[in-house]
Structures are given as structure tokens and as C-alpha cells.
Amino acid sequence: MSLIAEFELSNPILRETRRAVPDVVVEVEDEQLAADEPPRLVLWTIGDAADLERFEAALPDDPSIEAFERLAEVDGRRLYRIALSETGVVGMTYTDAVELGITFLEIRGRGNGVRYRAQIPSREALLAYREACRDRELSFRLDGLYQGGLDEQAGSELTHRQREVLRTALERGYFEVPRRVTLEELANELEISDQALSALVRRGLANHLRHTLPEDDDT
Incomplete structure (x- = not known):
């Protein structure tokens, strides 16, 4: 937790x-x-x-x-x-x-x-x-x-900025194979640095997965 x-x-x-x-x-x-x-x-x-x-x-x-x-x-x-x-x-x-x-x-x-x-x-x-x-x-x-907990609106939920970045990355084909846009191109489009974009994508994905994946069931 x-x-x-x-x-x-x-x-x-x-x-x-x-x-x-x-x-x-x-x-x-x-x-x-x-x-x-x-x-x-x-x-x-x-x-x-x-x-x-x-x-x-x-x-x-x-x-x-x-x-x-x-x-x-x-x-x-x-x-x-x-x-x-x-x-x-x-x-x-x-x-x-x-x-x-x-x-x-x-x-x-x-x-x-x-x-x-x-x-x-x-x-x-x-x-x-x-x-x-x-x-x-x-x-x-x-x-x-x-x-x-979840009611604290903590990292298990996407922030507004993370949601915006992930939506743009998805629409522009950043997650496709092969990628239709590079990290540098996406960063330029969003007017942020490569480092900031990479951090936002990583944290946004981590928050989304933490919120959506079920807990391990050992039974």
C-alpha cells in the first residue's frame, strides 16, 4: 500500500x-x-x-x-x-x-x-x-x-498530465510496433523535454497498471 x-x-x-x-x-x-x-x-x-x-x-x-x-x-x-x-x-x-x-x-x-x-x-x-x-x-x-488507500486519490490513479501524455502517445502511435512516432518527435509535439516525457510515460503506465491489474491470487 x-x-x-x-x-x-x-x-x-x-x-x-x-x-x-x-x-x-x-x-x-x-x-x-x-x-x-x-x-x-x-x-x-x-x-x-x-x-x-x-x-x-x-x-x-x-x-x-x-x-x-x-x-x-x-x-x-x-x-x-x-x-x-x-x-x-x-x-x-x-x-x-x-x-x-x-x-x-x-x-x-x-x-x-x-x-x-x-x-x-x-x-x-x-x-x-x-x-x-x-x-x-x-x-x-x-x-x-x-x-x-484508493480513496486518497494516490498514485493508483492517473494525474491529469499523465492522462494527457498517454492519450497523445497512444493516438500518435508511440506504443505501436513499429512505432509511428519517436520519443523525440512526441516530446517536441508536447513541448516538453525528452527526459520529462519519458518520466511521465513511465509513471503514467505504472499508475495505470497498479490500478487495473488484480492482486496476485495464491489460492
Whole structure:
């Protein structure tokens, strides 16, 4: 059975803006790695109208981002896409997590801290992830660790990004013999790096098989 970990990181992404407007909550919707382009995050900001205005006004001076665009606004929530600067990339631990079989279920930032809720395959994977964070000079504090079942929406279910990548790979013939599209061609089409695509495909297939294959029956 998988484990659910709750932890906090001292993440530099939007740190100065979060500190300037501490009542606004930031929720990460998607993390995007593109070949030859800065990594991007799609995220919601949640708060009252005045705070959201102050938050957006502070974005151009935030050292962790290179650019941003507002995608939508509904009922006290604004959706942004941000491109990370070199300072911000330090806090992008997505690839580290994927390589260790870790799936982020929730990322919420407010004020100084960024809290994570993640499905992890083992305690060893969590320890390795913590070391990866330390290598990035990110302070890691574990707040909770408990068993997770299917109702936890953990790694047994595909994330939105994994579902999107697997569907595109299937439609373009990546799984056919012989393949109708290479990993490099598919990565270019999805505007992500070869490494990120390979990790997404592996994790997506693992999650799908874990969810669909029956348990071994020794009787």
C-alpha cells in the first residue's frame, strides 16, 4: 500500500510576492517542462479582490519568475501561467519527484511556506526526495506520514498530465510496433523535454497498471 506524506518546503517560487500579500493562497494546478524554454507553472491565486490586485501588481518584481499571464478569473480566484527564472527553477522539484515515483496530490503556498501532499511508494523514496531538496538548499519539514488507500486519490490513479501524455502517445502511435512516432518527435509535439516525457510515460503506465491489474491470487 502506498504512503501519503504531508510536508513543507522553503520554496523560492513566488516567495517575495507571497510574503508581500500573505492572505492570498496559491494552488499549483500543473507543472510544465518544455525543451529549450523555462519551466512553467499553472496556478490559482485565491483571495479577496483587493489582495488579488496587490498580488498581481507584485508579480513583475518577483525574482523567481521571468514572465506571467493571467488565464482566467472566477469568484475570487485567478488562474496564471508563470515562466520561472533561474531563481525559481531551484524550487521546481517535479522531475526529482517523478524519478522517485512520487506524485504530488496538492501544492499550496501562503506567506512564507509551501505545503505539499504527495503519494510516495516507500519511506526510502521520501528520504531520497528530502536529500534532493537539501541539494537544492530547500528546507524540508515532514508534517505527517500515513498509509494511503484508493480513496486518497494516490498514485493508483492517473494525474491529469499523465492522462494527457498517454492519450497523445497512444493516438500518435508511440506504443505501436513499429512505432509511428519517436520519443523525440512526441516530446517536441508536447513541448516538453525528452527526459520529462519519458518520466511521465513511465509513471503514467505504472499508475495505470497498479490500478487495473488484480492482486496476485495464491489460492
